[in-house]
Amino acid sequence: MKEIILFIALALFMVAIFLILYRVIVGPSMPDRAMGLDTIGVNLVSAMAIVSIILSTTAFLEAILILGILSFIGTIAFSKYIERGDIIERKRDR
Amino acid sequence: MKVNNVILQFTAKIVFFIIFFFAVHIFFAGHYTPGGGFVGGLVTASAIVLLVIAFDLNTVHKLLPINYIYVVAIGLILALGTAAISMFVEQPFFTHFFDYFYLPLFGKTSLHTAALFDLGVYLVVVGVTMTIIQTIGDDE
Numbered sequence: 001m002k003e004i005i006l007f008i009a010l011a012l013f014m015v016a017i018f019l020i021l022y023r024v025i026v027g028p029s030m031p032d033r034a035m036g037l038d039t040i041g042v043n044l045v046s047a048m049a050i051v052s053i054i055l056s057t058t059a060f061l062e063a064i065l066i067l068g069i070l071s072f073i074g075t076i077a078f079s080k081y082i083e084r085g086d087i088i089e090r091k092r093d094r
Numbered sequence: 095m096k097v098n099n100v101i102l103q104f105t106a107k108i109v110f111f112i113i114f115f116f117a118v119h120i121f122f123a124g125h126y127t128p129g130g131g132f133v134g135g136l137v138t139a140s141a142i143v144l145l146v147i148a149f150d151l152n153t154v155h156k157l158l159p160i161n162y163i164y165v166v167a168i169g170l171i172l173a174l175g176t177a178a179i180s181m182f183v184e185q186p187f188f189t190h191f192f193d194y195f196y197l198p199l200f201g202k203t204s205l206h207t208a209a210l211f212d213l214g215v216y217l218v219v220v221g222v223t224m225t226i227i228q229t230i231g232d233d234e
Binding site for chain 2: 063066076084087088091
């Protein structure tokens with residue numbers, strides 16, 4: 001019973017990721033795509049947690065944290081590129 | 095153009111320490127759980143990259159006055175030296191040693207020379223990643 005519920009949750013996460021993928025591909029503006037990629041990262045974190053429950057292991061917990069960190073930094077880099085045009089500056093202009 | 099990114103900079107100041115201590119945990123837990131020098135080095139480099147994104151290269155260089163090419167060199171020397179320790183005690187190259195010690199704060203601890211080799215890998219990964227990112231980002 002528990003396994004069935006977990007697999008249904010995984011399938012729902014897959015459906016959500018495909019729906020977000022539509023927004024990433026079609027999305028009319030760049031912020032739409034950045035938001036879509038961030039949401040895909042969050043959904044992947046949740047799906048990885050469910051997979052680690054199904055496999056009944058704690059070996060994925062570090063991978064979950066690392067994926068959260070990398071998704072955060074990637075989203076910040078994307079949004080800085082969209083806002084400023086460059087990601088890494090040499091000197092602050094104020 | 096004046097841009098006010100106070101929220102990003104304040105968040106980066108706090109999140110940097112969370113990511114850095116998580117990287118230290120991954121590095122020291124690498125012997126018994128997933129992790130190790132490579133992943134720890136990459137996570138440390140991503141923490142510094144977060145600072146570089148939130149501030150700029152000059153500020154981060156003032157904060158961490160490190161020439162990352164020397165970090166690569168120190169890491170390679172450390173790895174090679176750890177591998178060469180065993181040659182002085184009539185053992186084959188790359189033989190590792192470990193023993194149990196009673197440290198004052200940690201209690202019974204197993205210290206292994208593979209941790210020193212892993213520290214070399216950690217320093218090389220941090221140095222190479224930061225050198226690549228600084229060289230690419232510094233395009234003026």
